Amino acid sequence: MRTSQTKTRGGWVSSWLIGHGGGPQVAVGATMLGLLALTVCAGGAWTFYTQARAQREGEVRAASSSASTLVHAAEALLGQGDAGSLQHIFSDSAIDAGLESATLSLDGVGVVADKNIAVVTVREVPAAWGSGPGVAQTLVQDGLISVTRRVHVEGKGDGTLTVARRFQASPTGDFAAQVGLGGIAAGVGVAGLLAYRSLRSRMRGLGAIRAALHQASAFSSGELPASAMRISDDLGEDALLWNRLITERDNAVARRDIESAAARQHTPGATGGDTATAFDALWMGLIVLDTEARVRAINGAAAVFLKHPRQDIVSRDLGAYVSDPAVMDAVQGVVKGKTKQRVVVETTVVDEAKDLERTILRMTIRPMRKEDGAAALLVVEDITQQRVADESRNAFVAQATHELRTPLTNIRLYLEQLLEEGDADPLVKARCINAISHQARRLERTVGDMLSVSEIEAGTFRLHTDDVRLETLLEELREDFSAAAADKEIDFTVELPPKLPLLTADRDKVAMALHNLVGNAMKYTPTGGKVMVRVSDDGQALRVDVSDNGIGISEEEQELVFEKFYRSKDKRIGVITGSGIGLALARQVVRLHGGDIRVQSVLDKGSTFTLTVPLRQSAAKLAA
Numbered sequence: 001m002r003t004s005q006t007k008t009r010g011g012w013v014s015s016w017l018i019g020h021g022g023g024p025q026v027a028v029g030a031t032m033l034g035l036l037a038l039t040v041c042a043g044g045a046w047t048f049y050t051q052a053r054a055q056r057e058g059e060v061r062a063a064s065s066s067a068s069t070l071v072h073a074a075e076a077l078l079g080q081g082d083a084g085s086l087q088h089i090f091s092d093s094a095i096d097a098g099l100e101s102a103t104l105s106l107d108g109v110g111v112v113a114d115k116n117i118a119v120v121t122v123r124e125v126p127a128a129w130g131s132g133p134g135v136a137q138t139l140v141q142d143g144l145i146s147v148t149r150r151v152h153v154e155g156k157g158d159g160t161l162t163v164a165r166r167f168q169a170s171p172t173g174d175f176a177a178q179v180g181l182g183g184i185a186a187g188v189g190v191a192g193l194l195a196y197r198s199l200r201s202r203m204r205g206l207g208a209i210r211a212a213l214h215q216a217s218a219f220s221s222g223e224l225p226a227s228a229m230r231i232s233d234d235l236g237e238d239a240l241l242w243n244r245l246i247t248e249r250d251n252a253v254a255r256r257d258i259e260s261a262a263a264r265q266h267t268p269g270a271t272g273g274d275t276a277t278a279f280d281a282l283w284m285g286l287i288v289l290d291t292e293a294r295v296r297a298i299n300g301a302a303a304v305f306l307k308h309p310r311q312d313i314v315s316r317d318l319g320a321y322v323s324d325p326a327v328m329d330a331v332q333g334v335v336k337g338k339t340k341q342r343v344v345v346e347t348t349v350v351d352e353a354k355d356l357e358r359t360i361l362r363m364t365i366r367p368m369r370k371e372d373g374a375a376a377l378l379v380v381e382d383i384t385q386q387r388v389a390d391e392s393r394n395a396f397v398a399q400a401t402h403e404l405r406t407p408l409t410n411i412r413l414y415l416e417q418l419l420e421e422g423d424a425d426p427l428v429k430a431r432c433i434n435a436i437s438h439q440a441r442r443l444e445r446t447v448g449d450m451l452s453v454s455e456i457e458a459g460t461f462r463l464h465t466d467d468v469r470l471e472t473l474l475e476e477l478r479e480d481f482s483a484a485a486a487d488k489e490i491d492f493t494v495e496l497p498p499k500l501p502l503l504t505a506d507r508d509k510v511a512m513a514l515h516n517l518v519g520n521a522m523k524y525t526p527t528g529g530k531v532m533v534r535v536s537d538d539g540q541a542l543r544v545d546v547s548d549n550g551i552g553i554s555e556e557e558q559e560l561v562f563e564k565f566y567r568s569k570d571k572r573i574g575v576i577t578g579s580g581i582g583l584a585l586a587r588q589v590v591r592l593h594g595g596d597i598r599v600q601s602v603l604d605k606g607s608t609f610t611l612t613v614p615l616r617q618s619a620a621k622l623a624a
């Protein structure tokens with residue numbers, strides 16, 4: 001329902017005069033009306049007052065004038081003794097001048113003339129009369145103006161003339177003056193209302209601006225929403241200007257935000273919000289490409305993979321940074337929309353500056369919805385380590401198979417020889433049995449290594465400690481490698497102290513570690529070389545140094561060789577069978593005993609691996 005339909009006539013008038021709603025404009029309007037009414041009332045009152053005073057003064061003047069005229073006439077006629085004329089003049093003048101009364105009395109004689117001739121007896125004017133103390137005065141009282149004058153007749157005496165005139169102030173004053181005054185008041189009122197009405201909408205606008213400013217003070221700086229500041233455009237010119245100001249302010253803020261966002265976008269390493277931060281923090285490379293295979297966005301990791309600063313790559317063709325045609329073909333297929341599925345391509349990057357270091361990158365190209373000009377997302381992952389680990393595992397399986405097959409074949413061959421010749425030749429029989437035993441131990445070790453690897457991987461590796469007789473253990477070591485040393489014409493020596501300490505340890509695991517160190521020394525030392533095992537103890541720990549004058553290990557790789565499946569990048573290593581697990585397993589096992597294995601090596605000169613195991617470890621502690 002519209003409000004105007006419910007308005008009474010009076011309501012419409014007041015709304016026309018004062019306006020709708022509350023606000024300062026109503027107060028201003030009401031104040032103006034009040035002032036106007038007050039002004040009109042004060043003006044009217046002042047007019048009444050001044051008019052009444054002027055009227056009264058006029059009456060007084062008229063009464064005085066009548067009195068003066070009668071005094072002159074009385075003095076002249078009394079001097080001549082003409083009482084009859086005096087009486088006529090009194091009567092006529094009093095009537096002409098509208099006097100209420102006119103009385104002449106002589107001092108000591110009494111009234112000789114009065115206005116009312118009907119009742120006044122004409123007396124003879126005495127020849128002479130006396131004088132009294134009477135005074136001339138004018139009195140205005142109870143609507144009556146009374147003027148008293150002294151009369152003096154030379155040589156005869158004095159008298160008193162009193163005239164009275166009725167005075168009645170008009171409650172409405174002069175009619176024309178009242179009409180004029182009312183007209184002026186009405187004119188001023190109408191003019192004031194018209195002026196107020198023309199100002200009213202402006203005042204409403206100013207009132208709304210004031211309210212908006214009040215509301216603004218409730219917000220802290222930076223939080224003030226434009227909606228809280230904007231006012232209705234219908235409130236007039238001021239409202240329009242105010243809203244324009246607010247719009248200008250909003251535009252300035254928006255411009256500033258856009259500029260700072262753009263500045264952040266172009267600052268290398270800078271981010272634009274949580275998504276960009278996450279995008280940048282990812283370890284995998286992410287590149288967003290457009291339909292022309294140009295880079296729209298790239299994160300830090302991808303820039304590192306492409307080996308160029310990020311700001312150089314953005315907006316450029318990806319082909320300038322990826323040389324592998326297989327990758328670019330796949331990218332073109334996706335960005336042009338020919339390929340709808342994700343495509344995975346692996347590429348190898350060779351760094352000539354870093355000694356031909358290989359990095360294997362897996363590129364996954366996914367189509368994107370082409371809403372924003374983006375056509376494909378390229379995910380770049382470095383799978384070098386994964387690939388190396390895979391290769392090492394494969395090599396390990398191959399090595400393990402080889403390691404299993406070789407002793408098994410040997411055992412079978414020695415068994416056949418034993419069956420054929422053993423009965424006839426006791427020497428052959430002994431050699432065969434010995435060889436079978438040796439091969440069986442080798443088989444056992446290999447299987448043990450494989451088991452240990454899987455146990456370490458699964459976290460279930462346990463030591464079985466006992467007192468270890470080092471003499472026997474080291475003797476077996478010498479026996480196991482004598483034949484291999486002889487084959488390669490290696491000078492193999494084992495140096496033992498006069499007395500060996502008693503070691504509490506897992507015999508098989510310590511034996512495995514020592515076999516590994518000596519086996520490596522034999523493997524990585526060329527024919528005619530030298531391998532030496534030196535055993536010592538300082539009362540605290542058993543120390544075994546396994547030295548060779550083989551190919552050595554570069555300084556950078558001396559720690560890496562203890563990593564699982566790691567094999568040196570030295571080209572000479574490639575032709576020697578190995579799995580890269582031996583040293584990792586040996587160090588792990590020795591560390592479980594509280595000891596360690598360290599290496600000192602010089603490339604092309606040889607290596608010394610030093611194994612230390614504490615002697616005084618209690619079996620209980622080791623088993624724990």
Ligand code: ADP
Nearest residue numbers: 520521524552561567568578579580581582583
């Ligand atoms: P594998 O010998 O089966 O490769 P290991 O774990 O025993 O595995 O050794 C890891 C790597 O350490 C070897 O591949 C080799 O590069 C290096 N290495 C070990 N011992 C020696 C040694 N005595 N001389 C030179 N390099 C060695």
